Amino acid sequence: MRWFRFAALLVIAAILQAEPVNVIAVINPDIKPDLLVILLVFFAVHSNPSEAIITSFTIGFAADIAVGPLMGPRIISFGLFGTALANLHRVIAIRKMPYQSLAIFIILILTTISANVLTFLRIQPSTPDIYVLFGTALYSALIGPFLFLPCAWWMRIKKHHFGR
Amino acid sequence: MCDLLRVTPGTIMARKRIRVSRRILFTWFMLTGFIFLFTPQNLTNKFQFAFVHIFRWPLSVGRNISLAAHTQQPRTDFVNRRQYNQLLNHLANLEEELRQKHQKLEKLSGLRNRFALEGAGFVIADVITATIDAQRCELIINRGKDDGLDKGQFVLADNSIIGTISDVDSRTAKVKLFTDPTSKIEIKIAELNIERIMQGNGNNSAKPKLIPTDKKVKIGDIVYARKKPGFLDVPRVIGRVAQCKEDDQSPFLWDITVRPVCDIDRLNDVAVVIMNPQKN
Numbered sequence: 001m002r003w004f005r006f007a008a009l010l011v012i013a014a015i016l017q018a019e020p021v022n023v024i025a026v027i028n029p030d031i032k033p034d035l036l037v038i039l040l041v042f043f044a045v046h047s048n049p050s051e052a053i054i055t056s057f058t059i060g061f062a063a064d065i066a067v068g069p070l071m072g073p074r075i076i077s078f079g080l081f082g083t084a085l086a087n088l089h090r091v092i093a094i095r096k097m098p099y100q101s102l103a104i105f106i107i108l109i110l111t112t113i114s115a116n117v118l119t120f121l122r123i124q125p126s127t128p129d130i131y132v133l134f135g136t137a138l139y140s141a142l143i144g145p146f147l148f149l150p151c152a153w154w155m156r157i158k159k160h161h162f163g164r
Numbered sequence: 165m166c167d168l169l170r171v172t173p174g175t176i177m178a179r180k181r182i183r184v185s186r187r188i189l190f191t192w193f194m195l196t197g198f199i200f201l202f203t204p205q206n207l208t209n210k211f212q213f214a215f216v217h218i219f220r221w222p223l224s225v226g227r228n229i230s231l232a233a234h235t236q237q238p239r240t241d242f243v244n245r246r247q248y249n250q251l252l253n254h255l256a257n258l259e260e261e262l263r264q265k266h267q268k269l270e271k272l273s274g275l276r277n278r279f280a281l282e283g284a285g286f287v288i289a290d291v292i293t294a295t296i297d298a299q300r301c302e303l304i305i306n307r308g309k310d311d312g313l314d315k316g317q318f319v320l321a322d323n324s325i326i327g328t329i330s331d332v333d334s335r336t337a338k339v340k341l342f343t344d345p346t347s348k349i350e351i352k353i354a355e356l357n358i359e360r361i362m363q364g365n366g367n368n369s370a371k372p373k374l375i376p377t378d379k380k381v382k383i384g385d386i387v388y389a390r391k392k393p394g395f396l397d398v399p400r401v402i403g404r405v406a407q408c409k410e411d412d413q414s415p416f417l418w419d420i421t422v423r424p425v426c427d428i429d430r431l432n433d434v435a436v437v438i439m440n441p442q443k444n
Contacts, residue, residue: 015219019293020226023233029429030297030367050186057193064200065215069300071208072201079193116299118201123346129298129367 001051005155006043010059013039014066031135036063037108038144040078042151044085045094045103056082073118077111097145105141109133206331213333216292216304223292231430284397285438286320287311291431292336298366301341303327305434308335312438318389318396320435322426325389325402329436337436341428342389342402343370350390351402351422353381359390362402368423370403375418381408387422394439401425 013035025032036059043055060078064071085094085107094103112133151157200208216223243251289305307313309332317329319339327347330340342349347364351372356379362372375381383406388399407421 011219014215015222015226018215018219018226019223020229022230050189053186053189053193057197060197065211067295069302070201070205071203071211072197072199075197075200076194079190079197083190119299122201122205132298 001047001055002155006055006058009151009154010039010062014062017063018066026135026139028132028135030129030132031139033140033143034108034136035147036066036078037111038104038140038147039151040082040111041085041100041104041107041144042148044082045089045100046148046152046155046157047086049083049086049090052086053079053083056086068115069119070122072122073115074111076118077114080114081107081110100145100148101141104144105137108137108140112136209331209338210333212304212338213331213336216336217333220292220306224290227291227293231432284440285312286435287313287438288433288435289337290433294429294431296341296343296368296429299345301327301344301347301364301366301368301428302330303339303341303428303431303434305337305339305436306335307436308333308337310334313337313436316395318392318400318437320400320437321428321431321433323401324425325396325400326424326426326428326431326434328395339434341424343368343424343428349402350392351387352390352399353379353387353405353420354385356381356385362387362422365421368428369406370422372418372420372422375420377410377416377418379418381405381418381420383408386425396437397439 017035021032021035022029040056040059043059044052047055057075057079059082060075061071063074063078068074085103088094094100287307289307289311292304292306294303295301303319313329313332315329315332318325319327319329325342327339327341327344328349329337331338340347342362342364343366344364345366347370348361349370350359351362352359353372353375356375358375358379360372360374362370364370372387385405386401387403387405389396389402391397391399403422403424405420406423407419409419411417411419
C-alpha cells in the first residue's frame with residue numbers, strides 16, 4: 001500500500017465531499033454521491049485485510065471530520081462494514097462492476113443507518129429521509145465503479161489485483 | 165489466520181517487524197471510535213475546525229463553484245427595478261415614521277431610550293461550508309473568538325435570524341441553523357400573543373410546539389425569534405409559516421411548519437449580532 005498516495009486521495013475526497021460535490025446533486029440537493037463510501041469499498045476490495053482495516057477506519061475518521069455532525073459514528077460504522085466487506089471479499093470476489101455497484105449500494109445504506117443510530121446516542125434523533133438515502137446509494141452505486149479506475153491508477157494498483 | 169502488519173522504524177538498521185494481529189488492530193480502532201464518540205463534543209469539534217481551517221481555501225472555492233452552479237438556473241422570484249425602488253422608499257418612509265413616533269414617545273414619557281440593536285455590533289463573516297440536510301443544518305464561518313464571537317450569539321442573513329453560534333474556535337465558528345434537528349429557539353408567531361419553543365426539523369424547516377388549534381394561524385404568518393437579553397434585544401424575523409394542519413396525534417394542537425425567509429443554501433455571508441461589543 002502506498003500510504004502517502006492514500007492520504008492525498010483521502011484528503012481530496014474529503015474536501016470534495018464537504019462542499020463541491022453539491023454541484024452534481026440530482027433531483028434533490030441532498031442526493032449526491034458519497035465519495036468516501038466509494039473509497040471505502042474500493043480499498044476494502046483492493047487491499048489486503050490488514051490494510052483494509054486501517055483504511056476503513058481512516059476513511060471513517062475523514063468522513064466524520066468532513067460531513068459528520070460529531071466525531072465517532074462514521075469511524076465505527078465505516079470501520080465495521082469496511083472490515084466486514086474485506087473479509088467477505090476473501091470468500092466472494094467482488095470483481096465485476098455490477099457487484100461493485102451492489103457493494104457500494106449496500107455498504108452506503110448500512111453505514112448511514114448505523115452512523116445515524118450511533119449519532120442518536122449523543123444527540124437528539126431526527127427522521128432519516130429514506131428517499132434521500134436510497135437516492136444517494138443508487139447514485140453512488142452508479143458512478144462508484146467508474147471512479148475505481150482513476151483511484152486504481154493513482155494508487156498504482158494493477159488490474160485484477162485484489163490482494164487476496 | 166494471522167495476516168500481519170509490518171511497521172519498519174527508519175532508525176533501526178535491521179528490519180524489525182512489529183506484528184499486530186488483525187483482531188487486535190480492529191479492536192484498537194473500534195475503541196478509538198468509541199472514545200471519539202463519547203468524548204465531549206467541544207473537544208472533538210476541534211478536528212472539524214482544524215480541517216476547515218487548513219483547507220479553507222479549497223473549501224471556499226468549492227462553495228463558490230457550488231453557488232455559481234445553482235445561480236445559473238433561471239430565477240423567477242425577482243422584482244423589477246421600479247418595484248424594488250418603491251419597496252425601498254416604502255421602507256425608508258416607515259423607518260422615518262417610526263423614528264418620529266419614538267421621539268414623540270421619548271418626549272412624552274421623559275425617558276431616554278434607544279433603538280433596539282443601536283449599540284449592537286455586527287461581525288460580517290463569510291460562509292466556508294454549509295450543510296443542510298435531514299440530520300444536520302449548520303454553517304461554518306470564517307470568524308471566531310478572535311473577532312468577539314461567542315456561543316449563543318444570534319446570526320442574521322438578509323435581515324432575518326438564521327441560527328445561533330453553537331461552537332467557536334479562535335478563527336472559525338459553527339452556526340447551528342434554527343432548522344437543525346437539535347436546535348430549540350424561543351419564538352412568537354406574528355399577531356398571536358403566544359410564545360413557544362420552535363424545534364428544528366431538518367431539511368430547511370422547523371416546527372413550533374404546543375400551539376393550540378383555538379389560535380388562528382395561517383400560512384404566510386411571520387414568525388419572530390423572541391428577544392433574549394444579552395443576545396438579542398428585540399424580536400427579529402426568523403421565518404414564515406409554510407404549512408399549518410391539525411396534529412395527527414393531538415387534534416387540539418396545530419402541526420405547523422416554518423421555513424426560513426431567506427435562501428440559506430445560497431448564502432455567501434452572514435452577520436453575527438454582538439449585543440454589547442467591547443470597545444478597544
